[in-house]
Amino acid sequence: MNELIFIHCGDIHLDARFTATGMTDRKAKERRQELRDVFIRIIDEVIKQKAQLLLISGDLFEHEYVSRNTIEFIASQFNRISNVKVFISPGNHDPYVANSYYCTFQWPVNVHIFTNVLEGIYLQELDVVVYGVGFSGKYQYESMLGSLKNIDTAQINILLTHGTLDNISPKCPYHPIMNSEISQYGFEYAALGHIHKMTECSENRIVYCGSPEPLGFDEPGDHGIIVGKVSKTDIVLQFAKMNKRECITQEINISDLSTADEVEMRIKERLKTLTDDIVHIRLTGRQNREMDLDVQLMTSRLWDRCFYLKITDNTYPDYHLEELCKQYNLKGIFTRKILQEIEKNHDAQMKEKLFRALYLGLDALSNE
Numbered sequence: 256m257n258e259l260i261f262i263h264c265g266d267i268h269l270d271a272r273f274t275a276t277g278m279t280d281r282k283a284k285e286r287r288q289e290l291r292d293v294f295i296r297i298i299d300e301v302i303k304q305k306a307q308l309l310l311i312s313g314d315l316f317e318h319e320y321v322s323r324n325t326i327e328f329i330a331s332q333f334n335r336i337s338n339v340k341v342f343i344s345p346g347n348h349d350p351y352v353a354n355s356y357y358c359t360f361q362w363p364v365n366v367h368i369f370t371n372v373l374e375g376i377y378l379q380e381l382d383v384v385v386y387g388v389g390f391s392g393k394y395q396y397e398s399m400l401g402s403l404k405n406i407d408t409a410q411i412n413i414l415l416t417h418g419t420l421d422n423i424s425p426k427c428p429y430h431p432i433m434n435s436e437i438s439q440y441g442f443e444y445a446a447l448g449h450i451h452k453m454t455e456c457s458e459n460r461i462v463y464c465g466s467p468e469p470l471g472f473d474e475p476g477d478h479g480i481i482v483g484k485v486s487k488t489d490i491v492l493q494f495a496k497m498n499k500r501e502c503i504t505q506e507i508n509i510s511d512l513s514t515a516d517e518v519e520m521r522i523k524e525r526l527k528t529l530t531d532d533i534v535h536i537r538l539t540g541r542q543n544r545e546m547d548l549d550v551q552l553m554t555s556r557l558w559d560r561c562f563y564l565k566i567t568d569n570t571y572p573d574y575h576l577e578e579l580c581k582q583y584n585l586k587g588i589f590t591r592k593i594l595q596e597i598e599k600n601h602d603a604q605m606k607e608k609l610f611r612a613l614y615l616g617l618d619a620l621s622n623e
């Protein structure tokens with residue numbers, strides 16, 4: 256039985272700016288180097304797995320920012336696998352436009368780049384047809400799979416494209432395609448790009464491989480590529496983790512802390528296991544009125560404890576009880592009553608309970 260080994264990767268975004276993360280230029284530059292590193296590791300995996308096909312489902316690089324040097328780097332990596340057929344379906348970040356390196360660069364002969372006209376390439380030696388279509392601009396409002404006619408089911412058929420699967424919004428600008436539309440043709444595998452999180456949309460058949468390195472805080476968890484073994488009767492997919500770093504967002508509730516030093520200690524403690532990561536700490540809860548919290552200062556004091564650190568203050572100020580006591584409304588009456596009770600009471604545990612009741616009550620009254 257003819258079995259084919261393929262690697263499916265995409266959304267690598269070589270030369271991305273990383274502006275959304277708020278990263279410094281220095282760190283962004285380092286991160287861009289790491290995107291190159293992950294691309295090398297992907298090619299290593301192609302060699303290691305003895306893959307015969309490399310499918311790249313778009314957003315290989317960022318057209319707006321990519322340098323010729325990076326294009327030459329990509330080509331040199333393709334040259335390492337000259338016996339492997341490489342297919343690229345341009346995405347919204349690397350569309351097939353007139354001034355794209357896809358048009359102007361002399362790519363190695365083992366590389367095929369799809370355009371906005373759907374085509375199927377038959378590889379006789381592998382008895383497989385790779386169908387593909389790509390972006391020719393930033394936006395693509397309609398499915399480009401419409402011209403697909405009956406496909407010959409005698410051989411293995413693979414689809415490669417960049418798009419949004421089953422998006423119900425009427426004006427999806429990123430190539431809206433339907434699961435049902437793809438399924439009817441009976442592809443052995445549909446390799447999709449655009450969603451940066453690995454997603455199996457139809458068991459083993461329609462798959463987003465995700466980005467191999469996360470590009471922002473909206474891309475938590477592991478990232479990688481798909482290693483597939485497919486025949487006319489069977490398909491086995493394996494996710495291969497590729498990312499060097501993780502983008503991690505963590506909340507730290509500071510309601511029980513009274514000084515900025517204590518907050519800093521708590522963040523330090525949390526960062527101990529996140530030294531290689533891109534970390535966003537969200538401070539939440541109630542902030543003591545006496546606390547002089549300066550997240551910028553804190554960030555600059557702790558920046559070297561992980562790859563990149565961002566701290567945001569999402570706390571809300573503590574209640575000003577003295578002020579509240581002076582008010583002639585429900586909150587004022589409630590606060591006065593409970594504070595009187597607290598004063599009368601000598602039991603420490605009871606005092607604490609009353610304080611908790613005070614805050615719960617004020618929260619309830621504030622949220623009306």
Ligand SMILES: [Mn+2]
Pocket residue numbers: 266314346348449450451
């Ligand atoms: Mn992308």
